[in-house]
Amino acid sequence: MPANRRTTLKDLARELGVSTATISNAFNRPDQLSPALRERILGTAKRLGYGGPDAKARSLRTGRSRIIAVILAESLTYSLNDAVASEFLSGVAEVLDNRGHTLLLLSSRQTQAQIPGSASMADGFIVYGLIPSLALLESLPSQSPLVSVDFDIAGRPTVHVDNEAACHAIAAHALRTPAKRPGIINLRLTATPLNGRISSDHRLLPPERTITRSRLSGFHRALGEAGVDTEQVPMWNIEENTFEVCAPVISEILDLPASERPDLLLCMSDRIALTVVTMAEQRGLRIPEDLRITGFDGIAEGQYRAPRLTTVRQNSVEKGRIAARIILGLAPAEPSLLATELLIADSCP
Amino acid sequence: MPANRRTTLKDLARELGVSTATISNAFNRPDQLSPALRERILGTAKRLGYGGPDAKARSLRTGRSRIIAVILAESLTYSLNDAVASEFLSGVAEVLDNRGHTLLLLSSRQTQAQIPGSASMADGFIVYGLIPSLALLESLPSQSPLVSVDFDIAGRPTVHVDNEAACHAIAAHALRTPAKRPGIINLRLTATPLNGRISSDHRLLPPERTITRSRLSGFHRALGEAGVDTEQVPMWNIEENTFEVCAPVISEILDLPASERPDLLLCMSDRIALTVVTMAEQRGLRIPEDLRITGFDGIAEGQYRAPRLTTVRQNSVEKGRIAARIILGLAPAEPSLLATELLIADSCP
DNA sequence: TCTGCTAACTTAATCGTTCCAGACCCCATC
DNA sequence: GATGGGGTCTGGAACGATTAAGTTAGCAGA
Structure with missing residues (x-):
């Protein structure tokens, strides 16, 4: 075993003489094992420098990444400096944060018709403002939740004002x-x-x-x-x-x-x-x-x-909050005015 | 096979009677297979609604997610509305974008000593501004590239001005x-x-x-x-x-x-x-x-x-660009003034 | 003593890729 | 005709977790 390989759940299991399932439970379902063993596992984990289950592996196994992507119509440079877009984003971030999700920021650059591959691992997409290219929308995983803001996409929930x-x-x-x-x-x-x-x-x-x-x-x-x-x-x-x-x-x-x-x-x-x-x-x-x-x-x-x-x-902040709630399934997936x-x-x- | 399961590389392979390795190559290394077969694969992929290799699985296998996390000292609400932080972020985004990476936005909330698990899949971390809690820094995967901006972390590259x-x-x-x-x-x-x-x-x-x-x-x-x-x-x-x-x-x-x-x-x-x-x-x-x-x-x-x-x-934009270049390994990992x-x-x- | 139940673990399949190490075929060369 | 070398493609072992289903032990109740 290479010395510099990062510690895995399996290493921890071997070290403690328990199964990987138990280690997993120690981190995810404390009620599934005795408190004593759990303490021992967490202790050894810290000692071995194990920082918890690997996010990449977990996301593959569970199918969810706990990442929500926001696709901005304008360039990031512009959007980040625009008060309205910034407020919107902070509303989104607030809700995501509270539910343990994180925010992936994308801008729809006119030049490209696809989102970067890495973005497709997001659990849901919030599309803010009218996207220049429809191809980009089609490149999104079709069964992921999606909510549009300030414009309509047929059959998808939207958040907007009159x-x-x-x-x-x-x-x-x-x-x-x-x-x-x-x-x-x-x-x-x-x-x-x-x-x-x-x-x-x-x-x-x-x-x-x-x-x-x-x-x-x-x-x-x-x-x-x-x-x-x-x-x-x-x-x-x-x-x-x-x-x-x-x-x-x-x-x-x-x-x-x-x-x-x-x-x-x-x-x-x-x-x-x-x-x-x-x-x-x-x-x-x-x-x-x-x-x-x-x-x-x-x-x-x-x-x-x-x-x-x-x-x-x-209320742009509220717009962001609502979009985030819809994406997380905390609010019904229906148009919101x-x-x-x-x-x-x-x-x- | 459940009808609503998303198409995988394996499905494609079965459909076409080739190995999964070949499908993978069709998407990642066009020179490893004949153009004719590649065409056929890409065609069938489109027909079956296969949008390319799954990002989660790929990131597990390759160990890299093509996601870079930026940890902001202040709340997102504040940072997004601050001209300096916004410019910094747009510099980061510009470089990441050009290299096919995406930007994960995190704020170091005083209340929590850990980054959300999902963020730990990032390939690198840019820490912008002095983080309130050192525990948060320790919760980052220790072998990931990290660059600090406007403050020092012992032994890590930093970008700052005099x-x-x-x-x-x-x-x-x-x-x-x-x-x-x-x-x-x-x-x-x-x-x-x-x-x-x-x-x-x-x-x-x-x-x-x-x-x-x-x-x-x-x-x-x-x-x-x-x-x-x-x-x-x-x-x-x-x-x-x-x-x-x-x-x-x-x-x-x-x-x-x-x-x-x-x-x-x-x-x-x-x-x-x-x-x-x-x-x-x-x-x-x-x-x-x-x-x-x-x-x-x-x-x-x-x-x-x-x-x-x-x-x-x-030049905050340039600060962002340099931090991003260091993280991506495009610039040497050394302090930059x-x-x-x-x-x-x-x-x- | 036997049954049944629960708490505490384990077994092992699975998620969807990537990529190393061959295998095969065709053609050029000696 | 044997040899060698590309160009193509295949097999299958990882990657690091989660989780359904199964096992065991201990104990209460009849």
Whole structure:
């Protein structure tokens, strides 16, 4: 026996003169053996440097790995820096942690149509956000539990919020004070990537390909009800919810001649809205007098400093918790619709 | 054979009348069999819904799981929302991704002295930040590769920056303009948790228990060189690098009578420094005229809006990349010291 | 004394691969 | 025609556990 081989359950059994089954029971089912023997086993285990049953072997034998994979639509770099995704993940992690499971993080990179082999040992998959490639979904073990978040996969449970209703609500609130020139800043709405003004030439992604399409519907419905011709409402598109990508588009908007510059901007994320706030202040615009701004998500950062953001709060942490509970079988595997909350603050009172 | 059992390599072999070894080779070593047979195997595999060798079985047989675990000192909730930790993770993820490995996320919860069993199947461990419990480190498989980040574990490779030198540099820069009342806002420096002013009664954590101790040394050395009596420099402590925890302490500082209020604040993180900026502005203080502020980390958010932060930039993404490379054996398992860069901007020109 | 039951262990099959050590065949070379 | 060497493919022993089913001993109850 090679000296550097790690100690196994079998070594322990030989050393103690008991069967491997008993050792296994000592670690997994204390009621199956006498306390005295169990003590002896645990003691010898420590002495021999045996750290408990090998996780790889156990997972093969039992068929379960106690690992749950979260597949993020965006790159890890982006997702980890996005407040909403981070909150979601921490909700997932909280539940998993409490049940002795661990979190495997994957991002769906456009370039690859398969998850890495190692990920397929996960006991379940949480797919967060719309995955670029359907092939990737098909590469997942077909009988593993799977829950989608913020989009639908036929026949699978999903966790989401009513984006249309929430956006209708916030826009309706905003429009109680009439706006001369309302505008909308969208997130990933056009069929081809675009950062800037959306003209009538641009095709939009179909509703099943982007969550923001239903946000737009909500905005439009409220605008229509307020007697605004939605065709006349200017729209801009932003591809990635980061400061760097938002900033140039927002410059373009705020640097319009005053007669064309919107006095109300409905934004599809708090990140966008906050960037608008910052850049508007730099230009000496008064909020909300010169420009009213609404966001979406309800991230903490939006409430730190004045003007606090008027926005729709969605509970991303809870979303994560629910997704995790469904995957672990602690909650029924059925669609779950979370409530949203209108948060009315300084940026659009 | 039960109908719902998942297809295995053996089933495929039987179906095709070849040995399991050949099937295995078809998936793992294409050069070991004729292209024609390989095609036939892959075709039948698809037809039978066989998605390739089972990851659990493979990991048992080969002894490697292609999973790397990252153990975070703080809770996942905190870490995922902290820009520095997020950047670090994205660096790790980038390298792992490219080499077909996946990322298992763990946080060292104070309450538990063991990692969850499932995590022990990881091929290597990256320990980020000072772990509260040593027992946890001991529970890791002793022969697995391990690299520590931002702190030392005897006999293990580590990735870090020279905190003392970096803090000396930024403080020395700041003090080229004399400060009447310099102050220091520390991060997790006291032996017992404290949010507020540090008095001479408080014991500090020993240097081996906190990275910020060496940051403080750097500050003190520069202050000494500038002829300041470091004993007289007021210090505050903050336990967690979040807005919520920082804010009350910073209020306390900024609301001091003008004659006692610092005119230079050396902060141990950008998060702290940015909160100071925000709260100082709210109080009508001019930056840098009334108050100069330095940070540490160089997070992107610090450069978004005026006044941009004077800080030490450390490349957290690169830290992650290097840690990952060491763990994967792509870089030698030796301590790695990353350079930092002084970023001089508006908050302390 | 016999029966039956329980507590405490053991036996041995099994999980799905990987990979070493051959075996076989075909073809080129001497 | 014998020899040797690739190129292909096979057999079967691990890998390190879990667990259903079986064994034994001890003891209570009739």
